[in-house]
Structure formats: structure tokens, C-alpha cells
Amino acid sequence: MSSSGRRPAPARAADAAEPGLRVGLTIKGLRAALRRIATGQGSLGPFGGTPDFAGRVAGITGARCENLTVSGRGRVVLAPGARIGFGIKPYLAASALSVQVVLDIEAETVNGPPWLAVDYGAGFAPEHTVPLRRPDAGTRWTLHVPLPQFVRGLRLEFHNQIVGPATIHACLVQRSDLRDLLDHLFRLPAPERQRLTGAKVAGVLAALEDRRDAVAEDAAAERPQSALAAAIGCGLLADHAQSAPSDPRYVGVVERDDRLGEADRAWMDGRMAAFAERPLLSVVMPVYDPPLDLLEEAIRSLQRQTYPHWELCLADDASRDFAVRDVVRRLAAEDPRIRPVFRETNGHISQASNAAAALARGRFLVLMDNDDLLPDHALWTVADAIDRHPGCRMLFSDEDKINLEGRRAQPYRKGAFDRFLMYGHNMFSHLGVYERALFEAVGGFRVGYEGSQDYDLALRCMERCAEAEIVHIPHVLYRWRQLPGSTALGGGQKSYAFAAAKRAIDSHFERMGYPLESIDGPGPGIAAVRTLGVADPKRISVVIPTRNGLDLLRPCIESLLAVGDPLVEIVVVDNFSDDPGTLAYLDGLRRDRARITVVRSETAFNFPHLCNLGVARARGEIVCLLNNDTEVLSQDLFQRARAFLSIPDVGAVGARLLYPHGAVQHFGVYTGVGPYGIATHAHAGRADDAHVQFSKSVLLQQFVAVTAACCFLRKADYEAVGGMDEAFAVAYNDVDLCLKLRQRGLKVICDPGIRLVHKESVSRGRDVDPTKVVRLRREAELMEARWGREGLRDPFYNPAFSARSGDFELAEFPRVAIPWKDPAGLAEVRPEAPPEIEVAYEPASEGRAGL
Known part of the structure; x- marks a missing residue:
């Protein structure tokens, strides 16, 4: 997966106090912030039950926070991708066989546990990242980390599980209490205890044996005993994860x-007789x-x-x-x-x-x-x-x-x-x-x-x-x-x-x-x-609708030209710009006739119309619909698009779009869920490196639709389905286009290797302009009338998940029948009403995709 190319510049020190991002917070600053939290709250958190634990930081060193803002009265705000990295105090690491990481956090939004990443010398990696455990329904999360003397660093990761305003009552590392480690084991029945301990011993011995051979072959290993111990520590940590509490x-x-009653068994017998x-x-x-x-x-x-x-x-x-x-x-x-x-x-x-x-x-x-x-x-x-x-x-x-x-x-x-x-x-x-x-x-x-x-x-x-x-x-x-x-x-x-x-x-x-x-x-x-090079690389025409917005358009064009692909042309569709600076820039682009075409449209804004106009002028066999508020991150995006579109049944290739601060803005579209039950962005707001749903959040895969903010497809297929439907002036036009492609037997995929920054605002919040709400409602009704509920049903989004959003929240009842259950014995299933639509994250320019 390529991640080369231009990346958003890191925040400057002067930017650190701006909302949404806080970097470089020292352990001294974190300790002071937590003490302010304790003072501002005026009460003690549930952790420990004593004043000593309120706002306590202990046993850690070199703390550094990312995407975490300390707001008034000491409270914190966790943005997507928030992390707190730190080390273990040397005296503690050297004297303990195992340490316990404790995080006491009270937050308004808790969708799941925080995770702890452990660096045993090879850096932070997903295989050494496990969820913290919550002993009860309170706010205290813990995890035991064995062999701390070999730990190079720890990092608390909140992903999209805990976001928004929160209060951290304690963040500390302490020696593990053997009673806490062994209490659960001693409560097991004797046969299960014997089996569990035997399995753990066998696992440690296997890790020793495997690592011994690897270390023997590594002549550069200066401390083989350390490598062995680190391997055991990682194994114990992974083994501990299996006992993490279920949801x-x-x-x-x-x-x-799974519980089968007599009525269910009778139902199954009757159904089987009809097979x-x-x-x-x-x-x-x-x-x-x-x-x-x-x-x-x-x-x-x-x-x-x-x-x-x-x-x-x-x-x-x-x-x-x-x-x-x-x-x-x-x-x-x-x-x-x-x-x-x-x-x-x-x-x-x-x-x-x-x-x-x-x-x-x-x-x-x-x-x-x-x-x-x-x-x-x-x-x-x-x-x-x-x-x-x-x-x-x-x-x-x-x-x-x-x-x-x-x-x-x-x-x-x-x-x-x-x-x-x-x-x-x-x-x-x-x-x-x-x-x-x-x-x-x-x-x-x-x-x-x-x-x-x-x-x-x-x-x-x-x-x-x-x-x-x-x-x-x-x-x-x-x-x-x-x-x-x-x-x-x-x-x-x-x-x-x-x-x-x-x-x-x-x-x-x-x-x-x-x-x-x-x-x-x-x-x-x-x-x-x-992706590998194809024998007959096709010309690609990048179609960019725009209106004014020079501060967005210029870096978008420059990032495309920097790729330096000789078989790429840029078609800018100008929707009646009147800003002098933008007009002068467009005049300059017109002089680059070999690479750039500028088309003028003086009609009212209609995104499909602008795209159709640009595609009609495109000379390439492949077209890329692209928003003007994007910048290229992966330099091989055109090679990747050509490779996937050389596969006959691939009809559209979407991209992984990131907000400027690094969180995911778009990685595919789920249909039949979200606002009005029409469509919603998949994985929006998650940290770029978050592994969700068995890493589906980061893997190449099919979707029903992808956003037209960046979408590659063959010009012949675009024209065969009639292009974009101009009845969807702003919303759902890209979803409708992808559904038409799928109707022809073509697949829509989203490639995590095609990466761009998408500057659509993540912090603007809700816009409930009545006119826009009415327009979106009308276009949602048109989508439902055209495709129907069954046509919008997303085969890639499991029916066990709630239809209210695309966040993989488990529904109380699945959206399909449970085949082995007697329908008469099931509780009445009340379909969830999709949330009322809200216009959110309005773009900085009118050159935008429809979803």
C-alpha cells in the first residue's frame, strides 16, 4: 500500500492551542491539566475512592498527547485519533515482573474500550495492541503488561471508541497485584484451571522454542536473552487478550x-420437511x-x-x-x-x-x-x-x-x-x-x-x-x-x-x-x-468542477501535476467563477493546452451537470471525477486505477480520503443505512490506522458506492449508464451512478492505496438550513422511489448491524429473519427509524460530490 506523496504539514507550536489538536503536551503539562480537572470538578472520581487518586498521574514518564485538547476547567476533548504515549518509570520497570496500566476516564461518548499499544523494541504494531479491560461498569480501565523491563514505550489509543469531551481522573502505571492476576484463575473449576494453565505453559514454551531458533540465526543480536524475554512478553500479552470481556x-x-425452545425445534422440523x-x-x-x-x-x-x-x-x-x-x-x-x-x-x-x-x-x-x-x-x-x-x-x-x-x-x-x-x-x-x-x-x-x-x-x-x-x-x-x-x-x-x-x-x-x-x-x-504496470496504459482525464476557491483549486492542480504522469490530462469545469484571482489563475491554466482544458459553465450549480460537461470534453479512456478541495498523497494513484480498471468486471475505483488532521473522511459508502436509510460514508471520523471489523477499515474491498470526490471509471461505462443524473443536483448523484454501474454487472471497489487529503470541514458542525434540508429530503425520496428499499439494501453491511448508522453498532434485532427461530415466538421487530437528515460539513466550495 503506497503512502508516498504530499502529506499535511504537522501543526506548528503556535497552532497547538487551536481546537481539535494538541501536540507536545509534556508529562508536567498533563499532570497539571489533570490536577485542574480534579479542582474544577469539585468532586472525586470513582477511581480508588480516595482523594489521592483524583487527577493522579504516577509511574509514567515522557508523556506525549496527540489530537487531545485541554479545554476550560481542565477538561479534555478527544478528537478522532487521540493518543497518549508514555514510558514506564525506570525504577518500576526494573523492579516489577508485571505492571498494571490504569486509565480512569469519564466521557460523554464511550463506544468501546481504549486500547494499549506496547513497544517491545520493534515499534508499535497492531499485533501488540489490545483492548483495556473494565472490571465493572465504572470508568476505570486496566491492563497488565508483563516484563516491563523490556518495554520501550506504551501508547493509549482511543480510535473512535471514546471521543469528544472527557475527564481523565487518573493515568498511571503501578506494580501488578498478583491477587488481581490470579483471582480469576482460582475461581475456575479444577479441570478448566488445569487445562488453561497447561495451555498457557505450552504457549510460552512454544514461543521460547520459536524465538530461540530465530535469535540463534541472528548474529547481530546483542542481547538474545532480552529478545527471548520480549517474545515471551508479547505472547503473554496476546494470550491475555483472549480473556478480555465480551461485549x-x-x-x-x-x-x-442461540437458545432453542421446543417451539423452535418444532418450527425447524416443519421447515425441514418442506425442503x-x-x-x-x-x-x-x-x-x-x-x-x-x-x-x-x-x-x-x-x-x-x-x-x-x-x-x-x-x-x-x-x-x-x-x-x-x-x-x-x-x-x-x-x-x-x-x-x-x-x-x-x-x-x-x-x-x-x-x-x-x-x-x-x-x-x-x-x-x-x-x-x-x-x-x-x-x-x-x-x-x-x-x-x-x-x-x-x-x-x-x-x-x-x-x-x-x-x-x-x-x-x-x-x-x-x-x-x-x-x-x-x-x-x-x-x-x-x-x-x-x-x-x-x-x-x-x-x-x-x-x-x-x-x-x-x-x-x-x-x-x-x-x-x-x-x-x-x-x-x-x-x-x-x-x-x-x-x-x-x-x-x-x-x-x-x-x-x-x-x-x-x-x-x-x-x-x-x-x-x-x-x-x-x-x-x-x-x-x-x-499494482503492476499494464501493457497498454490508458489516458486518464481528471474532471474537476470548481467555482472560485483559488486557495483550494491551486494546491489540488499542483498536486496532480507533481505526479508527472504523461498520460494524464486535467479538465477544469468552471462554474461561473467571478473572483479575479481565480479567473487569472484559470487563464494561466488555459495556456497549458497539452495538459489542461478549462471549460466554462454559466448555469446554476448542478454537480452532475458539471461532471457530465467535463466528461464530454475528456479525451481519456478513463475519467477521474475529483473534488477541487483535494490533494494527492499517493504518487501511484494513476497506476493503481489503471491496474484495477484493466479487470473487466471492475466498473469504478474509489479512494481513501483523509481530513487534513489525518482522520478518515471517506472509505466507501454503505447504502440502506444512515440518514433516511439512503447512504452514509463508511469509517468516517476514524483514525487512519484504526483496524475496525477485522481490518475491513483498511483493506481493499467492494462497496455498493464510492464518493465522486475521487472516483475512477471508464468513460465508455460512464456514457453507457447515461452519466450522472442531473435530477440529483447535490446529494446521492454518486450513489445513483454506482448503482447503475452495478446494475450492469460491474463492481465498485475502494482502494486504500489511492490516498488524498479532502479538506471538507470536520469541525464546522451541523448546518440545518431549511432550504438545504428540504432539498436533501426531496433527493432522498427520489432515490427511494427509483431504487426501492431492496435496491438500496447493502449486501456488504451485515444485517445484524443497526440501520441508524454505518458504524457497525449491533442492532437489538437483525434486519433479516433468524431462520431457525419460530417466527411466532420472536418478539415483535420494530424497524429502526433512520435519523432525520441534517446538512453537515458543508464544503468550502460548490465543486463537491453528491453524498
Whole structure:
């Protein structure tokens, strides 16, 4: 992912007091600010219950704040991307085996926990960034950090979870209380305690072994014992994350939805009797030295399935523990649906999975690991989806994580299948279901891709399927077990698996003839896409509507010319500018005939009309609709656009737009949600480096629409759909354009590697001018009349999320029926009313996109 190019200049010292940004705040300044907070509040915070804790800063050094403003009476305001970085006092780091970071913060807006990033010497990285825990419903958040003597720095990150006005009552580091560390462990039943401690010891030993080899090969390592200790510390920190508390709302939803009453079971039996067929589902399970209790739990979860037509095809890959075979033989003797094969030699997971699949008699294969769990209704729901989608060949569901204590967390609520998102991570994954004939046609699992063998399988299978043959089941049907060393704990747990994933993606690119290459992404376990040059690069015409606004237009044009692409022309569509400076600048541009064309329009402002006028004058095969208040950050934006638009079914390529202070302004559009249920920007206001929804906030992917503030598309496709509809003078014209492209079978993608600054105001706030509200309401009504609610339904935004916004807030009830629940037994679902529309963040010029 390219991030080169011009970036907004950092704030000067003189700017530090301006609203929205505060940099360089020292530990002395932070301490003084917190003391003012305590004095100004006139009361003590809930932390600690003693006056000593009010506004307390202790155990930290070298504090530095970003995007944090200290306002009147000592309160603070957290802007998107707010951070507090600091070190641990040397005496504390040297004398403690583990330290506890404590943050006591009272805020008006708390959408989730703050996170702590730990630098063990390799810098701050997502794999070493974990959420703080809140012991109760109060304002105190904590996290234990092992081996502080090897910690180079800590950083509290608020992302978009805690924003706006807040009061920090305490920010401190103290020695960990062993009672706090061990209390939870001692409350576990003896068998669970033994299993948990054994797993942790095994994980530490594995980390030691892996790191020992790496350090032995590193002749430049000056302190190998430090590297070993740091590796253990990182492992313990990642392991600690698995015990982080679940979202209470999610826990409540799954407990309600997964509980099956007699009425639900009767409903499922009646529905199953109406299936056109009741396919045999062959569960494929490779087995190699699993914990015996977890293996038995996995198989018992199959035996509890409400759908009876299944078989377990199990291949033991020559487990070293002979007790594994004994358990498998015993369970197979009890249940004839369990069909095992015992391999004589260990061939690793691909060969073992193929051996299990060779036993299958069913029309569909269901992939399951030997220590994971399925809810009781999982296979029934798969069969129901097969019945509702005749001709389907691949199916996949949502998933979550379950730790050794049985706590469920981190649900991955997915969207429709998206091969472009697959280039970042395996969004198919669990629960993965394949037509057996398709599996056999591609040759099953490939040896050499172990660790990402299922990723490689999904990529090869999807190449042989029409998009309608790949079905997403928008319900959590798989519980992925979190074990030390498992990728369920984090993408950085198995580096060999990620290397295999990139090879699988590159192999797919080669088969498809795409000018793309898989590279390391912005976090562990996720990939990015490097674009390669195309054989026949197309001319690109950049169309920029504008009116006056010389202070915006000039840097926009200069940033484009600085890229120096000889196959790029700029078409400026001037909407009746009357500012003398702007007119003189436009006259100067007209003299650069080889690169720039200036078109004059003296009509009332209508954004689609200006774009249509500019595209009509464009000479390029590719057009880029661009706002005049943007500046280029990535110097390879034109190469990237050409590469993606060389793929025949890609119709539009959108960009990642950032506010001048660095937060995300735009990264795709979700439709059917937000104001009036029409559309809303995805990830708006988040920190640029925030990883949300399993890093979907930073990955290449499809959307229903992207903003015309920066959008690349073929001129022929633009003209084929009639261009932009001038009935949408300001709002939704870009959404309408993208929907028309999708109607022709073309895909709309958003590329995080195409990066620009978009200077649309982030601080202006709400503008409720009645005329503009009426206009937006009218255009929203036109969108609904044209496309209908079903046409606006976004397949990439999971129906479990609330329709009130695009912020992935879990709704009380999903926006689709729960197939395994008796409809008569469900509480009445009251659809959420979309919020009243408000004109917000009005641009500095009329040359703007429609959303």
C-alpha cells in the first residue's frame, strides 16, 4: 500500500492551542491539566475512592498527547485519533515482573474500550495492541503488561471508541497485584484451571522454542536473552487478550438467539420437511494431537445438531498421542455417522484434509477444525440456505471466537462474498461449505499451502463459480477456539500461514491474469495489493468542477501535476467563477493546452451537470471525477486505477480520503443505512490506522458506492449508464451512478492505496438550513422511489448491524429473519427509524460530490 506523496504539514507550536489538536503536551503539562480537572470538578472520581487518586498521574514518564485538547476547567476533548504515549518509570520497570496500566476516564461518548499499544523494541504494531479491560461498569480501565523491563514505550489509543469531551481522573502505571492476576484463575473449576494453565505453559514454551531458533540465526543480536524475554512478553500479552470481556450486548444477543425452545425445534422440523432435498452434509475434520477434551467437545457439538443428515469424515494424521485414536475409535463405535481414517504417516493438514474428504458421501463438504464448536442449529441453517439458493456451490457464515473458559467474543459479522476483500484476508473462512463436485474439480487442498490451505482452496473454487453461486449466511454458525499459538488469537501467531496466504493470492492473480501482487498489509495476518504496470496504459482525464476557491483549486492542480504522469490530462469545469484571482489563475491554466482544458459553465450549480460537461470534453479512456478541495498523497494513484480498471468486471475505483488532521473522511459508502436509510460514508471520523471489523477499515474491498470526490471509471461505462443524473443536483448523484454501474454487472471497489487529503470541514458542525434540508429530503425520496428499499439494501453491511448508522453498532434485532427461530415466538421487530437528515460539513466550495 503506497503512502508516498504530499502529506499535511504537522501543526506548528503556535497552532497547538487551536481546537481539535494538541501536540507536545509534556508529562508536567498533563499532570497539571489533570490536577485542574480534579479542582474544577469539585468532586472525586470513582477511581480508588480516595482523594489521592483524583487527577493522579504516577509511574509514567515522557508523556506525549496527540489530537487531545485541554479545554476550560481542565477538561479534555478527544478528537478522532487521540493518543497518549508514555514510558514506564525506570525504577518500576526494573523492579516489577508485571505492571498494571490504569486509565480512569469519564466521557460523554464511550463506544468501546481504549486500547494499549506496547513497544517491545520493534515499534508499535497492531499485533501488540489490545483492548483495556473494565472490571465493572465504572470508568476505570486496566491492563497488565508483563516484563516491563523490556518495554520501550506504551501508547493509549482511543480510535473512535471514546471521543469528544472527557475527564481523565487518573493515568498511571503501578506494580501488578498478583491477587488481581490470579483471582480469576482460582475461581475456575479444577479441570478448566488445569487445562488453561497447561495451555498457557505450552504457549510460552512454544514461543521460547520459536524465538530461540530465530535469535540463534541472528548474529547481530546483542542481547538474545532480552529478545527471548520480549517474545515471551508479547505472547503473554496476546494470550491475555483472549480473556478480555465480551461485549455485553453481543453476549445477550447470542444467548437469546442461540437458545432453542421446543417451539423452535418444532418450527425447524416443519421447515425441514418442506425442503426440496435434505442433503447429506459431510463434515471434514483433520486431526493431529489435539487436546482430547477439546476434540471430544467438537464432536459432541456435531452430535447435538438439530439437522440429522450429516456424517463426520475424520482423518487422524498419525497423532503422536495414541490416546487420540482411542478417543476417535470409542466415539465412532458409539455413532455410525463418525467415519474415521487413521493415516500411517504424518502428511500435515492438506493431506489429512484430503484423506478425510475422500471418505465423504455427501453433496456438500463442511470444513471444521478439531477443537472448534458449532451451535446446535448450524448444519440445519446450512441446509436451509441450500434449499433457499438452489444451484449454490459455496456457502459461508459469520463466526466468532470462544476461549477456554467458554466466553464468546469478537464476532465477525461479514458481508456478501467479495473476492477483493479476499485479497486482504480470508473472509470466507468459517463456516466454509463447498459442493463436493467443485472441491474435487479443483483437486482438493494443495500441498505446500499448509497454514492457509483453506484460503488457497477458497480462491481456486471461487474462480469456477458465478457470484450468485457463493452464498453468505448472515448468522454466526462457527465458534473458533482461541488457543495460544492459534491464529484465532491474532494474525501474527503463525507467520508461515501468512506467507502461504500471500503465495495463494499471487497464484490466483497469475491464473486470472491480473496485474496485481500480494504484499504485507498494514497489520499482522492481513495482506495489501501492489499494482503492476499494464501493457497498454490508458489516458486518464481528471474532471474537476470548481467555482472560485483559488486557495483550494491551486494546491489540488499542483498536486496532480507533481505526479508527472504523461498520460494524464486535467479538465477544469468552471462554474461561473467571478473572483479575479481565480479567473487569472484559470487563464494561466488555459495556456497549458497539452495538459489542461478549462471549460466554462454559466448555469446554476448542478454537480452532475458539471461532471457530465467535463466528461464530454475528456479525451481519456478513463475519467477521474475529483473534488477541487483535494490533494494527492499517493504518487501511484494513476497506476493503481489503471491496474484495477484493466479487470473487466471492475466498473469504478474509489479512494481513501483523509481530513487534513489525518482522520478518515471517506472509505466507501454503505447504502440502506444512515440518514433516511439512503447512504452514509463508511469509517468516517476514524483514525487512519484504526483496524475496525477485522481490518475491513483498511483493506481493499467492494462497496455498493464510492464518493465522486475521487472516483475512477471508464468513460465508455460512464456514457453507457447515461452519466450522472442531473435530477440529483447535490446529494446521492454518486450513489445513483454506482448503482447503475452495478446494475450492469460491474463492481465498485475502494482502494486504500489511492490516498488524498479532502479538506471538507470536520469541525464546522451541523448546518440545518431549511432550504438545504428540504432539498436533501426531496433527493432522498427520489432515490427511494427509483431504487426501492431492496435496491438500496447493502449486501456488504451485515444485517445484524443497526440501520441508524454505518458504524457497525449491533442492532437489538437483525434486519433479516433468524431462520431457525419460530417466527411466532420472536418478539415483535420494530424497524429502526433512520435519523432525520441534517446538512453537515458543508464544503468550502460548490465543486463537491453528491453524498
